[in-house]
Amino acid sequence: AGERELLSSGDVARTIARMAHQVIEKTALGAGGSTPPVLLGIPTRGTPLALRLADKIAEFSGIRPPTGALDITLYRDDLRRRPPRALEHSQLPPTGIDDAVVILVDDVLFSGRTIRAALDALRDHGRPRAVQLAVLVDRGHRELPIRADYVGKNVPTSRAEGIEVLLSEVDGRDSVLLRAQ
């Protein structure tokens, strides 16, 4: 099956930098009295993405948002149909999420079911002031009324295609590929 590179490693870096600027603007980070958003990555690849986004936000604004990871395994509505897998435990920042703007961070947005599960998982950890969503790739095919506030790249796909997201922390290099399956 063929594959095509959608984002080079340089494109990935530029895309995350652009998203960082958008977060700073939309959350009015640095404006008087505003508390920084909390960035929660959805494992696996959302977690390093959240850290990179926080690094860039710190570089551009001087303020590093608290980061963490939100495990959603137990909240999937299709859990019973899936093979059991290890729980990747949630790691919430010590500041907690009460009254904060929480930004969920994931690599690919597809049906929206993962984010729906993430919203359920969040409810067990506190009561954010607002929840936003940042994804590196939106590949379409939503099945729920969910949309991202920050999108690295919109990629119209067919259901038969897949997006391969490679991140150096997990995969040894940065790249986004469109794969015909």
Ligand code: 5GP
């Ligand atoms: P959804 O729950 O929106 O259907 O799918 C999003 C979740 O499944 C994300 O956590 C993402 O990692 C994964 N996912 C769905 N489609 C793709 C895809 O084409 N490529 C990759 N890399 N992940 C996908």
Ligand code: MG
């Ligand atoms: Mg995922």
